[in-house]
Amino acid sequence: MTWRATVLTLFPEMFPGPLGVSLAGKALASGLWELEARDIRTSATDKHRSVDDTPAGGGPGMVLRADVLAAAIDAADIDHSRPRLLMSPRGRPLTQSQIRDLAAGPGPLIVCGRFEGVDQRVIEARQLEEVSIGDYVLSGGEIAAMALIDACVRLLPGVMGKEASGTEESFADGLLEYAQYTRPQLFEGRTIPEVLLSGDHGKIAAWRRAEAERLTRERRPDLWAARPKPKS
DSSP states (O other), rough: OOOOEEEEEEEEGGOOOGGSSSHHHHHHHTEEEEEEEEEEGGGGTTTTOOOOOOTEEEEOEEEEEHHHHHHHHHHOOOOOOOOOEEEEEEEOOHHHHHHHHHHHHOEEEEOOOOOOOOOOHHHHHOEEEEEEESSSSOSSSHHHHHHHHHHTTSSTTTSOOGGGTSSSSTTSSSSOOOOOOOOSSSETTEOGGGGGGGHHHHHHHHHHHHHHHHHHHOOHHHHHHHHOOOOO
């Protein structure tokens, strides 16, 4: 079964966007994965094709209606085995571990919110899992959906040139990736670390591991603290 991303959005013209170029785009063109962008507005029932209304209890902005979004989800007619996600700044932070799980499955349905948010009742009724890509607010969920899809697609079989590319990188082992270098050997007075030119693969692996641990301790103490402690 081909991995498939089904996106519900008010702006289907935004897709494939960046997903249509580079690795993801080549894989999409060759059929290694599929993308379906569906317009939520086609499920509106009034003559103005309204999808939102004012917040209950008052307040600024508009809220995406439960009945319209539920109809759009139902019309997508996805299999129950596929995850149903809502890109939301209040969702669970997206992790590489979750990306690996999503990439290993059939592919998600992703709802892109807009306005002030989505009526809570449709989140509960259609069992949407709220997912966040960071502690900030975007204009809508489309860019967040693209980030999630891209992270999944690069892990699909046949997408990346070398299988090792997907294992020796940030978060693969709960660590940030070590620094990378390439030619020229000397750049503005800065040289490539001598160990990387030694040809000693054991020393190189040890240096990279130590660098990954150092960077993680310094830059992401939360990740470092969450790593399993070695048994004494």
